[in-house]
Amino acid sequence: MIVPEYGLNDIVEMKKEHPCKTRSKIFKITRMGADIKIQCEGCGSIAMMPRSSFEKRLKRVIEHHEVEGK
Numbered sequence: 410m411i412v413p414e415y416g417l418n419d420i421v422e423m424k425k426e427h428p429c430k431t432r433s434k435i436f437k438i439t440r441m442g443a444d445i446k447i448q449c450e451g452c453g454s455i456a457m458m459p460r461s462s463f464e465k466r467l468k469r470v471i472e473h474h475e476v477e478g479k
């Protein structure tokens with residue numbers, strides 16, 4: 410499986426919906442590191458998971474922001 414390029418503030422779609430009332434699959438990446446923090450676009454709650462789990466759950470990147478000057 411090819412993992413798409415992703416970065417801070419990107420909007421991503423996960424394979425499973427967030428178990429909140431909005432059932433949103435759309436999340437925003439709010440922290441990049443050994444652990445990835447994603448924020449549910451439906452309810453605004455934040456989930457943190459290791460990068461490997463994140464990549465397994467990631468379905469696609471909806472909005473990718475190019476990081477400049479890096």
Ligand SMILES: [Zn+2]
Binds near residue numbers: 427449
């Ligand atoms: Zn949610």
